[in-house]
Amino acid sequence: MDPILTFVVILIGFYGLSTSTNIIKSVFCVTIIESGVILLFLNLGNLDGGSIPIVGEGITMIADPLPQALMITTIVIGSTVTALALMLCIKVFHHYGTVEWAEILRREEGK
């Protein structure tokens, strides 16, 4: 429930993204960052004493429904974007014969 602990997850994702040598590893790190961002949004909207955002008799305080609505679409879109990245990754392997960033860059420069 602590936004700072959630932010640590995002930073770990950034660390992995900047040090990864493999394309698939980079996609994994993007997934981690995405989950961290979703968790951060929900953390901020979760106010003290709030219940789930379904109104009825005797409900006085709820969690903020707006970030939740945005995050649902983020999850669905995020999965398709991951799929797009992985499909590109398969094509890159069959074109270059490798999925290491360094090798691909070397081949592109040596052209």
Added chain:
Amino acid sequence: MTKHLIIIILLGVLLAVFVVAMQDVQILYNTALKSYLVEGVIPRGFEETGSRNLVTAILLDYRLFDSLFEAGILLIAVSGIIWISKHDIEEKNAQFMYDKFKTPDLFVTFSRLVYPLMLTFGFYVIINGHLSPGGGFQGGAIVASAILILYYIDHDKETNIKLIVTVEKFLYIAILLFAGISIFTRGTFFTNFIPTHYSYDVQTIYLVILNIMIGFKVALGLWAIFTAFLKEGR
């Protein structure tokens, strides 16, 4: 090694900045947002939209514009995947692209049992989106994973991806038109088209129909994605 150290130090600085900024943000949230929720959203949300689940109210009424075009992004991503993975060599040759591995019998039997239950649960989540947690996006994902089980039961299942994507495109246009009806009845775009003097029960018809349409669209999109991957995976 120095590169990793520099990255770690930079990320530490980011964390420190975040910790300092967080205190102000939390104070802001706990004062301004609280009064906004208590005075604005909780009493008026149900009356204005007819939906007890306020997340659905925001997705399908207040911010319908956003969710419509995020459904559009889904369509664009699916089209991109299909375009990247297309094979120009004649389509009948694509049959060498299926796995020859055998699924365990126990798994197949349990899949047959679970498949109708999953499908029913998916439809329940879609249709009850305005009363309980759920809605088109989530229910569509559940229906898509139910369809995925079919591919474990039957390996050689043939699927026409082009047909799926075409249906999805037409469904998207239908969703846009359905959401646009409100300009004739209420005078504004992208909101509930049933006039306000009707009771809440009548107003939920709009929510249920739109939830079903979005749910089918999302299910078709995810279905197209994993069929493309299964074909690619041979």
Added chain:
Amino acid sequence: MLDLTMIELTAYALQILLIILAIAIVVHRNNGTIIILITSFSLVTACLYIMNKAPDVAIAEVAIGSAIIPLIYVISISRQREFIVLDKALDDFIISDNQFTGVGYILLKRFTDLYHLELNITNDPGLCKLGTGRDQLLCEQTNVDLIVTKDEETNKYILKGKKSSILLQKLESMAKDYDNIEVIQFKDRDFGD
């Protein structure tokens, strides 16, 4: 500090578990293990969404993160380690007496073992029927990495592949020792024409 309720305590424990899982995903080297880790990661995040009073988001995360995301990762990782060979020669170069004992098979097996790849030989009749003139198109449009054909006049076996692939150059240097094998590399063409 100590008056935490049970649910808050659980939430803190789950968040620390989440950080540990994230570090494990970033540090781990084997991609196959990472798939299991990322699935458990998404399930733990789903628990945290419920604790943050967001059941709608949790349903979406469970539905997508437990079935569809692992599937696409499994497929793309297994595709990432495979070398597809289309056998158009159809004689004892690769298969002799229904067993993989031909000269070409031993060469290819040695090559793929050296670079930790998975050899995948197909002789799909639909693709073999296409004429030799369309070999380059076949290489570009499908995932086939290598095409094996036989030159009838000189009795040489010709291995064809894309020039852009780093594996082809390694294969060429490996095939120098064999007299009856020749490696041809197709030049790159622009995409989209």
